[in-house]
Amino acid sequence: MDDYLSEKEQWEWLKGWVRSNGLWIVAGILVGIGILLGWRWWQARTDRIALDAGAKYQQILEAMDKGDKTRAQTITSELERDYASSPYVDQANLIAARSAVESNELDKAAAILKSTVEKTKDPQLALVARLRLARVQLAQNKADEAIATLNAVDAGAFKPRFAEARGDALLAKGDKPGALKEYQDAREGLTTQSVDAQALDLKIGDLTADNVAVPAPPAATVDGKPAATK
Numbered sequence: 001m002d003d004y005l006s007e008k009e010q011w012e013w014l015k016g017w018v019r020s021n022g023l024w025i026v027a028g029i030l031v032g033i034g035i036l037l038g039w040r041w042w043q044a045r046t047d048r049i050a051l052d053a054g055a056k057y058q059q060i061l062e063a064m065d066k067g068d069k070t071r072a073q074t075i076t077s078e079l080e081r082d083y084a085s086s087p088y089v090d091q092a093n094l095i096a097a098r099s100a101v102e103s104n105e106l107d108k109a110a111a112i113l114k115s116t117v118e119k120t121k122d123p124q125l126a127l128v129a130r131l132r133l134a135r136v137q138l139a140q141n142k143a144d145e146a147i148a149t150l151n152a153v154d155a156g157a158f159k160p161r162f163a164e165a166r167g168d169a170l171l172a173k174g175d176k177p178g179a180l181k182e183y184q185d186a187r188e189g190l191t192t193q194s195v196d197a198q199a200l201d202l203k204i205g206d207l208t209a210d211n212v213a214v215p216a217p218p219a220a221t222v223d224g225k226p227a228a229t230k
Contacts, residue, residue, distance in 0.1 A: 052082075052083065053079060053082075053083040053086035053088045053089075054088060056075055056078060056079045056082075056083070056088065056092075057079065057088040057091060057092055059075050060072045060075050060076055060079070060092050060095060061095075063075060064095060064099065069099050069103070072095070072096070072099065073096065073099075075092075076092045076093070076095075076096050079092050080092075080093075087121075087122060087125075090116055090119075090120045090122060090125050090129075091125075093112050093113075093115070093116045093129075094113075094116065094125075094128070094129065094132070096112050097109045097112040097113050097116070097129075097132060097136075098132075100112065101136060101139075106136055106139055106140050107140075109136050110133060110136045110137060110140070113129050113130075113132055113133035113136060114133060116129040117129045117130050117133060127153070127155060127156065127158045128158075130149060130150070130152070130153065131150070131158060131161055131162060131165060133149055134146040134147075134149040134150045134162075134165050134169070135165060137149060138165070138168060138169055138172060141172075143169040143170075143172040143173045144169075144173075146165070146166075146169040147166060147169045147170070150162050150165055150166050150169070151166075159185075159186075159189050160185075160186040160187075160189040160190050160195045161186070161195055163182045163183070163185045163186035163189065164182065164183060164186040164195055164200060164203075166182045167179040167180070167181075167182030167183040167186065167203070170182060176207055179203075179207065180204065180207040180208070183200060183203050183204045183207070184204060186200055187200055187201070187204060
C-alpha cells in the first residue's frame with residue numbers, strides 16, 4: 001500500500017509539474033520546430049540560389065560559345081544583380097574581361113578585373129584576377145602600373161607566375177637584368193601547373209645569349225658599413 005501511495009503521489013506531482021510548466025514545454029517544442037523548419041527553408045533557399053546562379057553561368061558560357069557577346073554581357077549583368085554573393089559572378093566577370101581583351105577593349109577589361117580584385121571573397125581568384133589585370137596593363141603599355149599591381153600583395157602559390165609577369169614588365173621597360181632575375185626566380189619556383197616551362201626557358205635563353213648579367217644582391221651592412229666576412 002505504501003508503494004502504491006508513493007507511485008500515486010509521484011504521478012500527482014508529475015501532473016502538477018506539467019500543469020505548472022506546460023506552457024514553457026509547449027513553447028520550447030514550438031521554438032525547436034521553428035528552428036528546424038527555418039534551417040530547412042534556408043538550406044532549400046541556398047540550394048535554389050546556387051542552382052539558379054549556376055544556370056545563369058551556363059547560359060553565359062553557351063552565349064560565348066556561339067559568339068553572342070551581347071547576350072553574354074546581358075546575362076552577366078543579371079547574374080550580378082540577382083545573385084551578387086554567388087561565386088559564379090566572379091567567374092562570369094573573368095569571362096567578360098577575357099572577351100573584352102579579345103575585342104581589344106583593354107580599358108574595359110582592366111575595369112572589370114580591378115572590380116573583381118576588390119570585390120571577390122575568394123583570395124585565390126583575387127590573385128588570378130590581379131595577374132590578368134597586370135597582363136592587361138602591360139598590353140596598355142603601362143609597365144609601371146603592372147609592376148605595382150603585382151607587387152601589391154603576397155602572391156603565395158602564384159609567385160612563379162607573378163615573377164614571370166613582373167619579368168615581362170621589366171623587359172618592356174628595358175631592364176633586361178631585372179627581367180632575367182625575375183625569370184630565373186620563376187624558374188626556380190616552377191611547378192607543373194604554374195608556368196609554361198618551355199616558354200620561360202626561351203625567355204631566359206634569349207637574355208642569357210645577350211650576355212645579360214643578373215645584378216648581385218646588395219651586400220650586408222652593419223650600421224651602414226659593410227659587414228665583416230670570414
